[in-house]
Amino acid sequence: GAVVSQHPSRVICKSGTSVKIECRSLDFQATTMFWYRQFPKQSLMLMATSNEGSKATYEQGVEKDKFLINHASLTLSTLTVTSAHPEDSSFYICSYSSGRDYLQETQYFGPGTRLLVL
C-alpha cells in the first residue's frame, strides 16, 4: 500500500500563532488528498478535499480562511492553521486517494499530527 508521511508529528504553539502541517506521499503521485480532524474519542471528520493545482473544497462548517490548504504538487500538501486557538487543538490527519476511478479507490492515511494550542 501507499506510504504517507506527516510532519511534524506533534506541535505545541501559543494562541494566535500559525502552524503549518505537511503531508507527503512517498511512493506515488496523488491528484486528490483529504484533510481530517479527529477530536479525542471521536471519529475522523473530513475538513476538506483538495486537488493538485486547484482550490480546496471545504466541508460545511470548516473555515477556509482559518485552515489554508495548499496542494502545489502531486506529492506534497500542506495545511496551515492560521491564528490558532485552544479549540483548534486536535489530531490532524491527511490521506491520499489511490486511484482515478472513485468507485474503486482506497484512501491511505498519514500518521497524523497532534496540535496543542496553549
Next chain:
Amino acid sequence: AQSVSQHNHHVILSEAASLELGCNYSYGGTVNLFWYVQYPGQHLQLLLKYFSGDPLVKGIKGFEAEFIKSKFSFNLRKPSVQWSDTAEYFCAVNPGSSASKIIFGSGTRLSIRP
C-alpha cells in the same frame, strides 16, 4: 440525515472470543464500504473493503465483513480474537454520489483481555 453508525463504543472481550462489530449507514444507492483499524499509537490502516460482488468480504488478520444491502449494514467479524487485536475500529462509507469522500463512523474501541 446521512450517517454512519457504530453502535458499540467500547467492547471488551477475552482472547479466543468471537467478535462482531456493528455498522449501519443511511445512504441510498451505490456505496463503497470500508473498515479501518487504528492500533494504539499508529495511523489508520485499511482492514477490508467492499465495492461490489460477493457481499462477504475477507480482510487481513482473519477479519471479515458482510454487506447486507436490505439492512444497510456492514458488520465486522472475527471468529477468535487475539490480544493484538486491541485497537480502534472505524466503519466508513463512500457514498456513490460524492466522488472520493469517505464518511467515518464514530469508532469502536476493542479491548482484549489476555
